[in-house]
Amino acid sequence: MGQYQPGQLKRYSPDTIARYYRYRPWLVWGRLFKIGWSFATFIFGLKWDEWQNQVEQNREKRATQLRELLTKLGPTFIKVGQALSTRPDLIRKDFLDELIKLQDKLPAFDNAIAHRIITTELGKPISEIFSELSPTPVAAASLGQVYKGRLHSGEEVAVKVQRPNLRPTLTLDLHLMRWLAAWLAPWLPLNLGHDLTLIVDEFGTKLFEEIDYLNEGRNAEKFAHNFRNDPQVKVPTIYWRHTSSRVLTLEWINGFKLTDTAKIREAGLDPEAIIRIGVTSGLQQLLEYGFFHADPHPGNLFAMPDGRMAYIDFGMMDQLEETTKETLVDAVVHLVNQDYNDLATDFVKLGFLTPETNICPIVPALEKVLGNAIGRNVGDFNFKTITDEFSELMYEYPFRVPAKFALIIRSLVTQEGIALSLNRNFKIVEVSYPYVARRLLTGESPELRRRLLNVLFRDGKFQWQRLENLIAIARTDSNFDVLPTAQMGLQYLLSDEGKFLRRQLVLALTEDDRLHTEEVQRLWSLVKDDLQPDRLFNVAIGLLTNFSREGVAAILPKATNLAFLIDPKSANQI
Structure with a gap:
């Protein structure tokens, strides 16, 4: 591979690319001069407008110049422009209108x-x-x-x-980006400079x-x-x-x-x-x-x-490992629960903090920044709000962005940017919460059921309000159906795996030396409209066929007690 030509390289290899351009400095400096001169000219134009009080007059002209500049510099810079074109909250409208054209209105080749x-x-x-x-x-x-x-x-x-x-254009631009990242890293705070070249490598690989x-x-x-x-x-x-x-x-x-x-x-x-x-x-x-x-x-x-x-x-595209995926779900659960100790541990697992980091001083900082966001009404903040507030921690504590997460963050920010272009008042969390709630409540895997238990129990006590909130939020998701979820929950409750939950529910219903009939009645009021008698009957028949006669005998007393808690009058009818 030492004698390769840029057009022959099939996979991104920074070392191979560096070896090639080490003996061709004129190509590197020529490209660097072109990029530097292009941006210097553009920035001078913006400043000149300020000095001459012609900012408003030349808005459209400068926006067109930026699009043409990125287009002339080629595919690497067009990719940057495409990412910026989805952020109406970051880019002023005249620039945005021009950058959007980079998505599919570029000059065609012959x-x-x-x-x-x-x-x-x-x-x-x-x-x-x-x-x-x-x-x-x-x-x-x-x-x-x-x-x-x-x-x-x-x-x-x-x-x-x-x-x-x-390929020749991409290899040269990536080589320059990597060189610039290595040069900038020592001048940035340790956490921001760390892995900067790895982020470029991840981008190059993709x-x-x-x-x-x-x-x-x-x-x-x-x-x-x-x-x-x-x-x-x-x-x-x-x-x-x-x-x-x-x-x-x-x-x-x-x-x-x-x-x-x-x-x-x-x-x-x-x-x-x-x-x-x-x-x-x-x-x-x-x-x-x-x-x-x-x-x-x-x-x-x-x-x-x-x-x-x-x-x-x-x-x-990119693929997350199973452990990373599970830790992301954990992080969402811990964020919603405001369990900042566990959330700090999640950041270590995901690579945002090194294993040797002392998380004790970081926990109160997380609580201060993220607790402020989560404490607001769900509709009052979006993903960018959280990332902006979280970025404050990057300067004070040894947080870093793992290379893979640069792509995840880019994907999330881009999706939110698209949504903002359709609806300026869109809040990504309003859509995300129902999905996460539905996933937890349906609990189709042992891992998700474990995470649901983490949500519902805190310090050994059942959190009635959290269950109400989860159900209320999940019902706003059109894909959520209470009845199959209740059926899965009952099957789990009666299984060997559900022994712990059965014991905890009995304690939850009788804790503080009282029957929690009020909480159960509130839950029933929340779901009763979705539980039609004919559907309930069919589910009951299906459940009963799955258990032995001894199992049915064991279920009936529990059902009687549950009916009494939901509606005391019904006890006389059973």
């Missing part, structure tokens, strides 16, 4: 070159593969451009063709994966498998016979960009419903499947006329 790449990569003339192919690209993005076509078998397809000479269309096809199929039972998420089919590392042929998606609210409403769709699908599917990716979309900008997400949301780009 058709003749694109056709030659298709023919070379697929080994056949275009006419033998497609019965139709649009004369010009329908979209041009940072790494490639897309044509609309039709196979001879009749299917409408999108044909994605990679830009020429992409960027090289993104320009391998075979890898993207495999990602799409894995993503589709995860959401195979979700009727609200659409993933296009990959046509492998017409796909290579530089050409990707996939099912054509008819839809509207998520930021095109006018067309979404014209189609009779509710933008709020689309937001909820996007946020919920994002949480599923992180907390259930562990396989998540790391680049969910509006150019990659579409609202379909039938109300589904479609993902169309799977180049930048």
Whole structure:
């Protein structure tokens, strides 16, 4: 690999890239000068407007200049612009309107070159593969451009063709970014400078994966498998016979960009419903499947006329380990419970703090910053609020951002940015809480059931208010059904695994030397409208068939006592 050319490198390797450019300093300094001069000229223009009191007059002109600057500097900087284009809360509107164009309105490269790449990569003339192919690209993005076509078998397809000479540009920019990260690290606080080069390496690794269309096809199929039972998420089919590392042929998606609210409403769709699908599917990716979309900008997400949301780009994905996924759920539970000691331990497990860190002084700091956020009404803050307040801790305590979490944070912030572009008052937590509550209450795995117990019990005491809150929040999720959840809960309660919970519930119902009938009646009032008699009867029959006669005999007294607690009058009828 020592004699490689930039265009031949298949996987990102910072050492190999550094060796190549060590003997070609003119390429490095030439590119660095171009980048530095471009940004210096732009910044001087902004300052000149201030000095001449022409800021308002030149707003649109400067916004256009920024978009053109990033476009000229190439795919690496276009990626930065795409990330910024989803943050209306960070970027002023005139810049935002121009940066949005970087998602799919970039200059296309020559058709003749694109056709030659298709023919070379697929080994056949275009006419033998497609019965139709649009004369010009329908979209041009940072790494490639897309044509609309039709196979001879009749299917409408999108044909994605990679830009020429992409790898040499990416390798040089990544080399410069890594050099800059290493140079800046000593000048930053230890926690901010730590792992800065690793974050660049993570970005480089994902960027090289993104320009391998075979890898993207495999990602799409894995993503589709995860959401195979979700009727609200659409993933296009990959046509492998017409796909290579530089050409990707996939099912054509008819839809509207998520930021095109006018067309979404014209189609009779509710933008709020689309937001909820996007946020919920994002949480599923992180907390259930562990396989998540790391680049969910509006150019990659579409609202379909039938109300589904479609993902169309799977180049930048990442996989979380099972332990990381479980610790993330733990962190959410501990954050909601305001258990800051356990939350600090979660940060150690996730790599935000080193194992040797003394967490004692950090716990009160977490309580001060995060307790302030969690103590507010759920609708009064969003993900950015939490990250902004949390960033204060980065300067005072040895927190760091692990490389993998740079992508997770980027994904979450981008999704929230999309939602904010649809609804300026959107709060991601309002959508996230019902999902997390539903996941905990359904408890389909031992790990989730253990986490539910952590929520419901504190210092050995049952937290009635928490159970009420969980049920109330979960019911705002359209996918939550009380009856199957209650059925699973009863089955768990009567199982060997549920022995501890049975004992704790008896103690909870009689603690403080009184029967907690008031709390039980409040819970019943909360769910009774969802528990229709005919559905209850069917569930009861199903449950009884699963137990022996001795098991049924053991259940009946418990059912009698429960009925008495819910409605004392019913005791006379049993």
